[in-house]
Amino acid sequence: MVSAVPRLRRYARALAGDHAAADDLVQDTLQRAWTRIDTWQHGADMRAWLFSILHNLHVDQRRRPGLTTVALDDEALELPVRASQTDGLDMRDLETALQQILPEQREVLLLVALEDMSYEEIARTLGVPLGTVMSRLSRGRSRLRGVMEGRIQPRILKVVK
Template identity: 65%
Template sequence: MQDERDRLVACIPRLRRYARALIGDRTGADDLVQDTMERGWKKLSSWQRGSDMRAWLFGIMHNLHIDQVRRPSLATEELDDETPMPATHHSLTDGLEMRDLESALRTLPPEQREILLLIALEEMSYDEVAATLGLPLGTVMSRLSRARQKLRAQMEGRSVVSLLKVVK
């Protein structure tokens, strides 16, 4: 039991990183991680020993996030300008590029953004993402390809042209 608890706790930094990238709001991300850890702890007996606990927790987080997106949320207030922020040592262009990237990520459909973040940020394999999200491998690969294409076009300032045709 102690070993399982240690594994659960060891996953927190990666869960927080993914949640922050997925949601974009530190408070909301921390709430999502807390909910994920709570559910993971309660359902620890359903985790199969020898399997990847990280993928199992990401699956829980994914399902919780989908539930939260579907559920109406309460309005929250942003911190004001007087709130002290940590000093950064980045150049102005670094900050602008990060802002542009974050903005471009927000424009991606959620199903593409989730896959892109799991692969690029969390360094999960295609198979791990497919198992985590309960999707076929081909769906993961096609969504990732479309997400990368859209993100690249937006970062280069080009419009995204859809090659899909509407059939009636």
């Protein structure tokens, strides 16, 4: 495996076009090969096996949408600071609006927004079908947006004695 590293690096540089990305690709290749060494057939050409792993990783990375990043200089790190006087009011308005949606919708909305859970994780957590999660989220977002924009009047709770 070690003797194939220079050739893997050369191929990775040709594919990636960037030395750092190529080195990462080779490292990922070697890691995957090491963890799956039991899938390599003894007597087969290890170099071909390693190149196929490298190629497949590269194709997977190209298919995966990446984030476009921009290098920041020191001046760009000074971000504007928003006035904090309205933050408390905004939070109070949001809390009030959250109370105006059904508890089932609020649960799903908070799990998505605050806990960054996937729909599948929420469905398992709440013990409901995936479609129910999506429906509750859609309705909750719509109602929350309406309350925050003033289009939907807050619910008035009746006190029963």
